[in-house]
Amino acid sequence: MVVSSLVTCSSSSTTSIFYVLPSNSDPPYKLLQSHPYLNLLSQCNSINTFKQIHSHFIKTGLHNTLFAQSKLIQFCALSPFGDLSYALSLFHSIPQQQQQLNHFIWNTIIRGHYLTLSPISSLQTYTLMLESGVVPNSYTFPFLFKSCAKTKATHEGRQLHAHVLKLGLHSDAHVHTSIITMYARVGELDDARLVFEKSTLRDAVSFTALITGYISMGYVDDARQLFDEIPTKDVVSWNAMVAGYVQSSRFEEALACFKGMQKANVPPNQSTMVTILSACGHLGEIELGNWISSWVRDHGFGSNIQLTNALIDMYSKCGKVEKARELFDGVKDRDAISWNTMISGYSCKGFYEEALALFDLMLRSNITPNDVTFLSVLPACACLGALELGKWVHAYIDKKLKSTSNASLWTSLIDMYAKCGCIDVAEQVFRSVDCRSLASWNAMISGYAMHGHAERALDLFSEMVDEGFQPDDITFVGVLSACTQAGLVDPGHQYFNSMIQVYRISPKLQHYGCMIDLLARAGKFEEANFLMRNMEMEPDGAIWGSLLSACRVHGNVEFGEYVAERLFQLEPENPGAFVLLSNIYAGAGRWDDVARIRTKLNDKGMKKVPGCTSIEVDGVVHEFLVGDKFHQQNENIYRMLNEVDKVLKEAGFVPDTSEVLYDMDEEWKEGALTQHSEKLAIAFGLISTKPGTTIRIVKNLRVCGNCHSATKLISKIFNREIIARDRNRFHHFKDGFCSCNDCW
């Protein structure tokens, strides 16, 4: 509709290009500008105050002057305290004859529509303006072009461009630049360049408009070439270039550009610093970050919310999360970005409980969360196993953010459900997503893999390929780990080879890691060793660790000693390697060696990472450490533990004590085993949920053989499904069996 009316108006306007000379009876502007009531308007900060001022205008007869009317309309249409519909009713109360005399009012209404996020109404107002016989001037066009840019109205933009040429306004600097910006923003770079090159107007502003276009399309190097041609670069052109590098993740170059700016003696401003802080965060450049922090303080920008948000982001990305929180707490008027930045800071650095606590505070403070919020909250739910909260977020997204077609959000939901043990719900979400992204396929495949559903993972991989998706390196991490979890040696080899030969993906350390783990678990230590020696990179701690753990399963003391020695060299501070080796010795009954390792550990002052299991009950996450006695319900939990042990004993359960680190007497070992964190969490689950309810727990370490056997029996005797996530994968315990088939 806009298109056709523009076309008709454009032809009619060609026949009527003449300017109506102002012939109204307004007093001279100077006289009115100093009128006390007009000064009142500039200080007005609410619509009620405005109405009072308006009534004064009426009482004094001032409202009959076109100038006063235009000022009233200006306030209503443009002020954040204004009201566009009020502006429109004022506008319509002006007789058409009078309207025709005044460009200012039309231009203001067009701008008002643009500001109230209704750019189409701007264009419609423009057509009304033409129909009324008013000839647009150079002030009319910039906001029209901005409106076209915002709605990607390329066709309308071209027509407006034609109008500008017919009216001879193309040599006006403002109009000229806004045309370049329009073409650049709708993605018509060639046209933007053409307009730029045809004109002799080549100042920093028009250059920067074009440069920004190139940057937004990802052509940063072309942008740089243009940038170097700018005769005198001002602060905005420098800012655009610096931001260009940041937006394309070229952070070092952003900092280099910033140095160039300082060398050129162009003082940075707040925009510069916001952008540079982002680069500092990504690079971990805390020193420059600190310097900017002082700059902000010294320039009196301490209460600038954008700068403070950028500082919060920089500090948390550099690992100074507490410093970030201090800044956050000091902000008076936090905006949504402040909250999201802080949550994100916690979540990215692994402070999941803090992230969720802040999210809770955010909701209590009546701040509306958005998709960015949930992209931090969902991974925290996933890692903590906070399923109830995750479900709440899902419902919220369904209700309020359904229109947000943010693909990452659905991927995060799939990942959250998978990691919280609900693989079937993860699948439902996956199936319900309209526009599946590569990431969502990857999340689903990895989800199946960590639940030990190798077949479903591999089927999904085929389905994905059939639908024309090109798998990436992350896809193959999922596929290969599915093979590893299920012990599928031959298929594992086949996928590994097809990754390299068919999909031309060069294997990364993680892929080799899966293969080495797969071979070692199958007891094929020679093959595993061969692969490790022939890969292009050095094995990391995770690979040596998986080998060591396989040695423990297969009781391979000799190779285990060799592997442990490598691991000690690589990660001297990691107690896990000592613990595993000691377990290997214990399994072989070599208690002298167990003692030797223990002494080594003590000499180094290292402590085993304490086992920790969390369980969510009624939306609250409860954490249990080994031998924890600090829970509110401690007595009831231990009463339940005794009950569990009694029932297990009656069922003929004999604890296997070979995995205990220290060579103590057998009775003590048994005592220590009963206090493993997963058993505490399960006991708490048994007393605090209804009979028959599924119990879901998350453990920070791998589950030990003893707890694994015990949990299988508990699932049968207490008739509970128990879904346990350990460091490596999921275990679904049901009716005395586990989904991992005792292989993990």
Next chain:
DNA sequence: CTAGGGTTAG
């Protein structure tokens, strides 16, 4: 009396 280019969270 109005109008052109740059800014942060994922």
